[in-house]
Amino acid sequence: MVRRYPRSAGALCLLGAVGLAFVVERRSSASSIKVPPGTVTVRVPGLAFPLLVLPTVYSPGEDSLQLASAIPSCKGLDVLDIGTGSGIQALVALERGARRVVATDINRAAVDAVRLNARSQGWEDRLNARLVEGAAHGAYAPLHRGERFDLVLCNPPFFDSTGDKAWIIAGDPEHALLRSLLAGLREHLKPAGGMRIVFWGPRGIELLESIAAGERLRLQSISKSPDIVPSPELVGMSGGELDSARSWLEVVEITPFEAGPRPP
Numbered sequence: 001m002v003r004r005y006p007r008s009a010g011a012l013c014l015l016g017a018v019g020l021a022f023v024v025e026r027r028s029s030a031s032s033i034k035v036p037p038g039t040v041t042v043r044v045p046g047l048a049f050p051l052l053v054l055p056t057v058y059s060p061g062e063d064s065l066q067l068a069s070a071i072p073s074c075k076g077l078d079v080l081d082i083g084t085g086s087g088i089q090a091l092v093a094l095e096r097g098a099r100r101v102v103a104t105d106i107n108r109a110a111v112d113a114v115r116l117n118a119r120s121q122g123w124e125d126r127l128n129a130r131l132v133e134g135a136a137h138g139a140y141a142p143l144h145r146g147e148r149f150d151l152v153l154c155n156p157p158f159f160d161s162t163g164d165k166a167w168i169i170a171g172d173p174e175h176a177l178l179r180s181l182l183a184g185l186r187e188h189l190k191p192a193g194g195m196r197i198v199f200w201g202p203r204g205i206e207l208l209e210s211i212a213a214g215e216r217l218r219l220q221s222i223s224k225s226p227d228i229v230p231s232p233e234l235v236g237m238s239g240g241e242l243d244s245a246r247s248w249l250e251v252v253e254i255t256p257f258e259a260g261p262r263p264p
């Protein structure tokens, strides 16, 4: 049986340790966009407008912000945002000039959230939000055959959540989503394309490196947070995956080996 962890801790992982860098407000009813009750607005550095976070949707944390701030200029690019949540990275990509963003999530409320947020800026024509349906939850399940992107973004669920760790909210059983993300990357990238993913060090980065090596993918560090000493509760939540002495958040770029090194 999967136990639900309280929502306040659902904005998971390292956040409690590093603090939140934004303000959460109850949404005013005097809005031109209709939103479900319980929706909050979150102000995120780098976005000029407040993000709507619908109930049950992952509320942006330090992991979200770190990936968002590592999004390069997207002028004219096709971007894929896997596990979009509130849509924070999809929206930054749109703001930075993306030609088109495909945003996916298994949570229907997240798909609604990114659509609402894009509509609030008049960007709905450049956004295609897709729900991951059915049993096939691989990272690229909602894509059409041959669909390719210049930039893939992902802030995946961080921890394995099998067995007695099944209570970890938004966990990734046996890191299956992460593995599928790397296994299918080459097939969905344009020739000079790459993926930017936020993960945690040291053990998560080691895991990424070992999966990437098996898939003939190259890793390059883009940004790294200061060291964090996670609380014992957090280490417990991770099922022992978080190093109890020190951890960090890191954005890495992943590209196929044959594409050659990319400029920083």
Ligand SMILES: C[S@@+](CC[C@H](N)C(=O)[O-])C[C@H]1O[C@@H](n2cnc3c(N)ncnc32)[C@H](O)[C@@H]1O
Residues within 6 Å of the ligand: 058, 059, 060, 061, 063, 064, 065, 067, 082, 083, 084, 085, 086, 087, 088, 089, 104, 105, 106, 107, 110, 132, 137, 138, 139, 155, 156, 157, 158, 170, 177
């Ligand atoms: C850590 S949250 C990140 C949300 C957002 N991108 C952010 O940075 O705030 C992970 C998201 O992945 C979604 N997710 C989990 N499994 C997924 C899957 N198989 N395909 C697509 N999205 C998935 C969750 O519903 C959740 O919204």
